[in-house]
Amino acid sequence: MKTYVEMIIEGPEEYARGYVRGFVAARGSHAEVIFDDEVGIDVDDIVQKIKGALGLSRKVVHSIVDADTAALVREAIGSARDVPLNVRSERTIDRARFEYKFEIFNREQGELVVKAFKNLPTGVALIGHDLHVKEDPSARGQELYSPAHEYSVTGHGAAEGPIDKIIWLYKELTSVEQLTAENITLAFKENQA
Amino acid sequence: MIVVSAAWAQAPVEPETQTPNEAPAGDVAAAPDAGAPVVEEALAAPVAAEAEHAAAEEHDEEHGGGHHGGVPGKVLPLWTALPFAGILLSIALFPLLAPTFWHHHFGKVSAFWALVFIIPYLVKFQGAGMYDILHIYLIDYIPFIILLWGLFTAAGGLVVRGKLRGSPGVNLILLLIGTLMASWVGTTGASMVMIRPVLRANAWRKNKTHVIVFFIFLVSNIGGALTPLGDPPLFLGFIHGVKFFWTMNLILPMGFVSALLLAIFYVLDTYHYRKETPPKDDGAKEPLRVDGLHNLLFFAGIVGGVLFSGMAKLGSFTLAGVHMDIQNLVRDGVILCMGALSLLTTKKQLRADNEFSWAPILEVAYLFAGIFATIIPALAILKAGTEGAAAPLINAVNKPWHFFWVAGALSSFLDNAPTYLTFFTTAIGKLYPAGIEEKVAATYLMGHLSEAQIAQGITDGFKYLLAISAGSVFMGANTYIGNAPNFMVKSIAEEAGVKMPSFFGYMFKYSIPILVVTFIITTFVFFV
Numbered sequence: 001m002k003t004y005v006e007m008i009i010e011g012p013e014e015y016a017r018g019y020v021r022g023f024v025a026a027r028g029s030h031a032e033v034i035f036d037d038e039v040g041i042d043v044d045d046i047v048q049k050i051k052g053a054l055g056l057s058r059k060v061v062h063s064i065v066d067a068d069t070a071a072l073v074r075e076a077i078g079s080a081r082d083v084p085l086n087v088r089s090e091r092t093i094d095r096a097r098f099e100y101k102f103e104i105f106n107r108e109q110g111e112l113v114v115k116a117f118k119n120l121p122t123g124v125a126l127i128g129h130d131l132h133v134k135e136d137p138s139a140r141g142q143e144l145y146s147p148a149h150e151y152s153v154t155g156h157g158a159a160e161g162p163i164d165k166i167i168w169l170y171k172e173l174t175s176v177e178q179l180t181a182e183n184i185t186l187a188f189k190e191n192q193a
Numbered sequence: 194m195i196v197v198s199a200a201w202a203q204a205p206v207e208p209e210t211q212t213p214n215e216a217p218a219g220d221v222a223a224a225p226d227a228g229a230p231v232v233e234e235a236l237a238a239p240v241a242a243e244a245e246h247a248a249a250e251e252h253d254e255e256h257g258g259g260h261h262g263g264v265p266g267k268v269l270p271l272w273t274a275l276p277f278a279g280i281l282l283s284i285a286l287f288p289l290l291a292p293t294f295w296h297h298h299f300g301k302v303s304a305f306w307a308l309v310f311i312i313p314y315l316v317k318f319q320g321a322g323m324y325d326i327l328h329i330y331l332i333d334y335i336p337f338i339i340l341l342w343g344l345f346t347a348a349g350g351l352v353v354r355g356k357l358r359g360s361p362g363v364n365l366i367l368l369l370i371g372t373l374m375a376s377w378v379g380t381t382g383a384s385m386v387m388i389r390p391v392l393r394a395n396a397w398r399k400n401k402t403h404v405i406v407f408f409i410f411l412v413s414n415i416g417g418a419l420t421p422l423g424d425p426p427l428f429l430g431f432i433h434g435v436k437f438f439w440t441m442n443l444i445l446p447m448g449f450v451s452a453l454l455l456a457i458f459y460v461l462d463t464y465h466y467r468k469e470t471p472p473k474d475d476g477a478k479e480p481l482r483v484d485g486l487h488n489l490l491f492f493a494g495i496v497g498g499v500l501f502s503g504m505a506k507l508g509s510f511t512l513a514g515v516h517m518d519i520q521n522l523v524r525d526g527v528i529l530c531m532g533a534l535s536l537l538t539t540k541k542q543l544r545a546d547n548e549f550s551w552a553p554i555l556e557v558a559y560l561f562a563g564i565f566a567t568i569i570p571a572l573a574i575l576k577a578g579t580e581g582a583a584a585p586l587i588n589a590v591n592k593p594w595h596f597f598w599v600a601g602a603l604s605s606f607l608d609n610a611p612t613y614l615t616f617f618t619t620a621i622g623k624l625y626p627a628g629i630e631e632k633v634a635a636t637y638l639m640g641h642l643s644e645a646q647i648a649q650g651i652t653d654g655f656k657y658l659l660a661i662s663a664g665s666v667f668m669g670a671n672t673y674i675g676n677a678p679n680f681m682v683k684s685i686a687e688e689a690g691v692k693m694p695s696f697f698g699y700m701f702k703y704s705i706p707i708l709v710v711t712f713i714i715t716t717f718v719f720f721v
C-alpha cells in the first residue's frame with residue numbers, strides 16, 4: 001500500500017499546479033497529483049478556505065501525492081532557480097474521511113450509489129451508514145399535489161479509509177447530484193498533525 | 194357531532210332577495226377606506242342602471258351570479274370557513290410533512306373537509322344550503338375541471354423532441370418559449386411539454402438547479418397570466434364575469450416581471466455555465482422538433498369554445514334551482530370534444546413519451562371538489578362586505594397594492610385559484626354595495642365604466658382586479674405549494690437526477706431574494 005503525503009506549497013496557485021503536474025508528466029510518471037479543491041479536501045487554513053470559496057487566487061496550494069513523488073517534487077523545487085515556489089510542509093496521511101447524505105429519486109443514479117456502497121474499495125469502512133431503498137409503483141408518473149416518487153434511495157453516514165481509496169469513492173459518489181458529501185478531512189501520522 | 198353556534202341558530206334561512214338598487218350604499222363608505230375612491234350616495238343609481246342593462250340582456254344573474262337562492266353571507270360566522278382553511282392547509286402541509294400518507298389518502302382528506310362543512314350546512318340551511326352547493330358545483334367546479342382536463346389532454350399529446358446543449362442562450366430561449374406558451378395551453382400543460390426538453394438540454398451540466406427554479410417561476414406560474422386558459426385563478430375570474438381578453442391587461446406587469454427574471458436568469462446561468470466542463474459528445478445534439486402538432490387545433494378549439502361562451506347569448510334554463518346559461522354548456526361540450534378528439538387522434542406512443550397519466554387531473558378533481566364545497570361560506574362572508582364577519586379583513590385591504598400583496602402572499606402558501614376567488618369577492622365586498630350582482634361588479638372591476646358612472650363616483654376597480662390577478666398568478670411561484678405545476682416540475686426534475694432545493698431552500702435561496710425583490714419593484718411600477 002502506497003504512502004501518501006499532503007504537501008503544502010507556497011507560491012502563485014496556478015504556477016504551483018502547473019509546475020507539479022508538469023514535473024510529474026515530464027518524468028513520464030503515472031503518479032496522480034490531486035489538489036485540495038479539485039476533490040474537496042478540507043484544509044485547516046481558514047484564509048485559504050475563504051479564498052477558495054470566493055474563487056480568489058491563493059498563495060498556498062495543498063497537494064496530495066504519493067511519498068516517492070513528493071520527495072522528487074521537493075527536491076526539484078529546492079534545486080530549481082527562478083521558481084517562486086517553496087515547500088512549506090509535508091505530512092504523511094494516515095487516513096481520510098468524509099460524511100455524506102443522499103436522497104436520490106433517479107433509478108440509474110440510485111443503483112450506482114447502492115453498488116458503490118456494496119463494493120467498497122479495500123480498507124474503506126462505513127461509519128453510521130444508513131441506506132433505504134423504497135419502491136412505490138402507485139407513485140409512478142406525474143402528480144401535481146401529491147408528488148411522491150416511485151423510486152427513492154435515502155441515507156447518510158461517513159466513509160473512512162486510505163486516502164487514495166477515499167478519493168476514488170468520493171469521486172464516484174459525488175458524480176450523483178442528489179448526494180451531498182462534506183469535504184474530505186485528513187488525519188496524519190503521529191507528530192505530524 | 195354537529196355544533197351550531199348561536200350565530201347560526203339566529204340566522205334567517207330565507208334567501209337573500211336584496212336587489213342591487215336596494216343595496217345600502219353606506220356599506221362601502223362605512224369602511225375606513227383610505228384608498229378606494231368611493232362616493233356612497235352615487236352608488237345606488239348606477240348599480241340599478243347596470244342591473245337593468247343586465248336584465249335587458251336576459252342575462253339572468255338573479256340565480257347565477259350571486260347568492261340569491263342561497264344563504265346570505267352576513268349571517269354566517271367566520272368559523273364556518275374553517276373547513277376551507279383546513280383543506281387549503283392540508284394541501285399545503287401534508288405533501289411536506291407526510292408525503293406518503295398524502296399520496297395515498299388525499300382524496301379522503303378532501304372528502305373529510307367537504308363533509309365537515311356540508312353536513313352541518315345542509316342540516317341548518319336545508320334548501321338554501323343545497324342551492325349553494327349545487328350552484329358552486331354546476332357553475333364553478335364542473336366547468337373548471339372540464340377546462341383543465343381539456344388543456345391537460347391536448348398538452349399531453351404534444352411532445353418536444355431533440356437535444357440542445359443547455360447554454361445560457363439556449364436555456365433563455367427554452368424558458369421564453371415556455372413562458373409564452375403557458376397563457377395558451379395552461380401552466381400545467383406548458384410545464385409538462387417543456388420540462389423534459391429543458392432537462393435533456395442540461396443533463397450534462399453539474400449546476401442546473403437554478404434552471405429548473407426559473408422554469409417554475411416563469412413557465413409554471415408567471416407565463417400563465419395573459420388568458421383565462423393560462424392559470425386556474427384567471428379561469429375562475431372568467432366564470433365570474435371577467436372578459437376573456439381583459440386578462441391581456443396583465444401584459445405589462447407580466448412582461449416586466451418576465452423580462453427582469455429572464456435577465457437575472459441569463460446572468461446567473463452564464464456564471465454557472467462558465468464553471469462547467471463542456472461535454473465531449475457535442476455531436477449528439479439534435480434539433481428540436483414537436484410531434485403531435487395537430488393538437489394545436491384542439492387548443493384552438495378550446496380557446497374558441499371559451500371565447501364563444503363569453504360572447505354568445507343562447508338563453509338559459511334552470512337545473513335543480515340553479516340558473517344555467519346554454520352558451521356555457523356549449524363551451525364545456527366543445528372542450529370535451531376537443532379533449533376526446535385529442536385522445537382519439539394522438540398516437541399512444543406520444544403520450545407514453547410524455548409519461549402522460551390521468552393522475553394529475555384526478556388529483557385536481559378530488560381536491561377541488563373539497564375546495565369548492567368549503568369555499569362557499571368564505572365567499573358568501575366576503576361578498577357581504579362590511580356587513581359580514583370578514584369586515585376587519587375588508588377594512589384592512591384598501592389600495593390595489595394591498596390586494597397585490599395579500600392575494601399574492603396567500604397564493605404563495607395556499608392554492609392560488611381559491612385565493613383569487615376569495616380576493617375577487619373581497620374586492621366586490623369592499624368597493625361595491627352588498628347585494629350587487631357579481632357580473633355587474635365584475636364589469637366595474639374591469640374598469641368598464643361610462644363617464645357618467647365615473648362622475649357618479651362608482652369606483653373604477655381596474656387596478657384592484659389587475660393587482661389581484663397579478664398577485665395570485667405571479668406569487669404562486671413563491672413556494673413549491675403556491676401552484677400545482679410547481680410540485681410536478683420539482684418531482685420530474687428530481688426523477689431526472691437534479692438536486693432540487695428543499696421547501697425552505699427554494700424560498701430563501703431563490704424566491705425571496707429574486708422573486709420577492711422583483712415583486713417589490715413591480716409594486717412601485719404598477720400598483721402604487
